[in-house]
Amino acid sequence: MVAQELDSLSIKKENGLIIEEMSITKEEYNPLAPAKAAFYSTILPGLGQAYNKKYWKIPIIYAGMGVGIYFYIQNDNDYNRFRDAYKRRLAGYTDDEFWGGNEEPIVSTDRLIDAQKDSSKNKNLSIVVTGVFYLLNIIDANVDAHLKQFNVNEDLSLEPNFNINPINSQANYGVSLKYNVK
16 A cells, blocks of 8 residues: 655745645655556556556557557458469469459559568558557556656746846846755
8 A cells, every 4th residue: 555645744824814725745756656557558558557547648559559450451451362363373363353354454463563562561560560559658658657756846946037236236147946955
């Protein structure tokens, strides 16, 4: 069980007649959270994003992987059609789907060879696209878990600074960095 409140600080701020009360809580730093998110995304794509509570990223991951798989299946079917027609032509048949009703083929035998090469190349590219989306899913879950634990509070601030020198009445420009250690 992860403790939600390790440090709690209450601040009362008085602005004239209005009293504001703020409560600052620090969450426990979990060094295994990024590894856990990456592991979950490795097991099931999108599970690491659910662990990080970034649910809107899950459809993007599945859409990218689904497009890659769809085009792999489409190019595999085209490759098989071209290969089967080429084999039938080598066997001496003239009844494949790329042969017209005339004595001349609609698609030449050389073009069938080129179409097989193109379909094979596109199949490989589809596998690469699917793999890239799978890896991006894992990397995104890991980086997002790291960034969830990034300290973003008022203890560290960078502000522009403008002062007037009282001796010679010239403007001094600068940048100030505040760092509060608690």
